[in-house]
Each structure stands twice: as C-alpha cells, then as structure tokens.
Amino acid sequence: MKSFSLPFGKGTQDVVLDESHVLYDLHGNKVAAVADEQAAVREALRHPVGSAPLKDVVEAGDTVAIIVSDITRLVHTAQMLPVIVDELNQAGVKDEQITVITAQGTHRAHTPEEDAIVCGEEMVKRLKVISHDCRDAVQLVKVGTTTYGNDVYLNAHAVKADKVILTGAVSFHPMAGFGGGRKAVLPGIAGYDTIMRNHAMALTEEFGGGCNPKCETSLLNDNPLHDDMKQAAAMLNPCFLVNTVFSADGDLFEVVGGHWYDAWKKGCDDLLQIASIPIKELADITIASAGGYPKDMNLYQSMKAPMNATFATKPGGSMILTLDCPDIKEPAIFTDWFFRSDMDAFERDLRADFTIPAFVAFKSHCIFRSLKEVYVVTRPENFDIIRNSGLIPATTLEEAWNKAKANLPADYKVTVMGHAAATFPVL
Secondary structure, three states: OEEEEEEEOOEEEEEEEOHHHEEEEEOOOOOOOOOOHHHHHHHHHHOOEOOOOHHHHOOOOOOEEEEEEOOOOOOOHHHHHHHHHHHHHHOOOOHHHEEEEEEOOOOOOOOHHHHHHHHOHHHHHHOEEEEOOOOOHHHEEEEEEOOOOOEEEEEHHHHHOOEEEEEEEEEEEOOOEEEOHHHHOOOOOEOHHHHHHHHHHHEOOOOOOOEOOOOOOOOOOOOHHHHHHHHHHHHHOOOEEEEEEEOOOOOEEEEEEEOOOHHHHHHHHHHHHHHEEEOOOOEEEEEEEOOOOOOOOOHHHHOHHHHHHHHHEEEEEEEEEEOOOOOOOOOHHHHHHHOOOOHHHHHHHHHHOOOHHHHHHHHHHHHHHOOOEEEEEOOHHHHHHHHHOOOEEEOOHHHHHHHHHOOOOOOOOEEEEOOHHHOEEEO
16 A cells, blocks of 8 residues: 655645556656756757847847737746847847737736736836737737638737747647647737637537547647647748746746747657656546646636546546635636536537637536546535536545545556646556
C-alpha cells in the first residue's frame, strides 16, 4: 500500500492505494528553469529561428506594434518587454514609434493597474499602451478572407504599423492544439465575428456531432481552427515573434524567438517534449488534481484537469477530481452554461451563440458523459452545485476512492495525475 498526496487548494488530499493496481503516477518531466530570463529573451532576439535578428528586421523610423497577452495569461511579458524595446531602440526605433496592443480577444479592456502589472510600470510610462476591443468597428480593418470563408478583421493600429511583433506563451490548448503564436492575432486582436466564426470550428459541421475531433489538444495537422488562425496571422505578416515556454511546475523553460510561425512551432515541439508523458495503457479510473491553488479556484480553471485526464482513462471508465473551488460560481459566463443538463439544447444554443466559456462547459460535459461516474472532492458548500451538474461530490479523496472502488472490476488499474492541468498523457 502507498499513500498519494494530491494538491487541493492551498493544501492536499491524501489517498492510500494498492500499488499493484497503480498503472501510472504521472508528473511533468523535471526540467531546469531558466536562470536569467532577460538574458534568455535577448538570446532569442539575437539568435532567432528562421529569421534575421530583430535589430536587422526593423529599420530606424519604423512604427512598431508589439502585441502582448492580457492579464489572464502566464507569459512574463513584464520581463520580456523591456528587452524587446531596448533592441528596438538600438536599431533606431524610438519609444514614441512603439505601440503596445494588449490582445484582449473577447475579454474586457485592461485597467491602468492591469497594464502596469502585465507590461511593467516603466514600460507603461514610456510607451503607448492600448487594449484591443473586438466589438469596436472603428478599431477594425478587413485584411482578407480565409479559405474557410472567415472574413478577417484585425486591429487597425497593428495593420497600419510598419512592423508587428507577436509575444505570448506556448501552451496546450483544447481547441487550437497549442496556445501562443498565431493566437496573438486571432483571437488576440481580431474582430468579434472573426473570432466566433473561427472558434465555432471546434464543433462538427452538423448538429448532434458535438466537438470536432480534429480540434483537440496538441493537434495541428488537419485542425481547421488552427489553420484558420494561421491564415489570419499570415495576412498580418508579423516581422518577429517572442514566446515563452513553461514547465508543468510553472517555471520558465525557454524563450523562443524568430519567424512568427517557425519559432512558435519549435516552442510547441519543445513543450510536447517536456510536458507530455507517454503511456501504453488506459486506466479504469484516473485520480486527478488541477494542481491546487490558483488552478482550482473555480470550475472554469479546473476543467483543464479532466480535459487532460481523459487521455489517460478508458472510455466508460471513472474519474476522481480534487477541486477546492472556493469561487465555484465564477465566472458567471461559464457557470451559467456549465449547470445545463439538456445536451441537445446545450449544443443548439452553443452553435447559435458560440463563446469560449460556453464551449469549455460543453466539452467538459461531453467528457463527463463519456465516463461511468465522476467524483469531485470539494468543499461541502459546493455539493449541491456538483450534484446538479451530474457529478458526485465527496468531502475527502479517501471517501471518494472508497465509493468508486466498490464499482471497479477486481483487476482494476488506476492512474494518478497530481498536476493534470499541465500534464498531457500520450497513448
């Protein structure tokens, strides 16, 4: 017998398992963290992938738009931006010729305080910083139409700039395969209708088909949603990209820089190398944690855990999730969708009014309904919400395990994922 400890909020939940039945105890690969972030950024700018160094790409007098992720993304923009600006200054591009555009996608605009957090106080004082507004037609310019019939409207400030630099972070993405790279353009600085038409590709063309199997974590080939994003970014033709890559533990693993697609693709390949774990067998039951605080603050963030854990679990198997969720009802735009039970009506309404939170809720329920039972270890005050979602609440991991074990076959296999939100099993 062996005791396993899984993150739960700011603490842990423990369970004792018979080791003879434990198939895998999955963790992200241990990798060395970057010791000097700014040195790593400068190295990426001066020795890029598929591109000349940044100082040779821009010219004195160029107007430059730097697209940065909004506050909801872990990027380390505040460490990255001063180095990029310094290289631009050395190339003859002055501060007043640089505009920073925060890639809000469909998110609300930043407050001045949030701009300072994302970009750094010095950068906010020196540079013009604007928040993209996908619903403001005055801000948008049509740059073309993709082969999928998507009219691409992008932020006018970026389109009019002489040079555009993309920044962001490479991550796993449940629709686009990977985050980062071209996502700074679409959805980052795209118009609302462009974003919605793109993201709707995450559903099958016909009603009743549910989630499009081509739009899945780590998939790029034949992924229409990714390809549509790629075409939109090519229309803007950014001159350079800088993206960070983080380990499963949240440490900076590397900085990639260079051509807007080639450098990003290297980051994707490297992330897959450090964060994906090869497995040879699926488990009857997977016990998974999102990774504790802040990854399990609410259901919306927590759903990254089952979306990865499903790749370790047999179809029709079971799952136990340890999710503290002190703010279980936040954000309301997600929970309003998550608490639905009629899947046909859910899919019909999602197709009529596609949003990312709604899709995450829909995909989560598709995963849950593909399993025999799902237990959620959470706070007692969350029990009614969990039950109404068709899931089974439990106060402790031990309690959930004892209930689940009674319904397992005698030769059951269990997989444990302590940081499921950042660990990707590959069969």
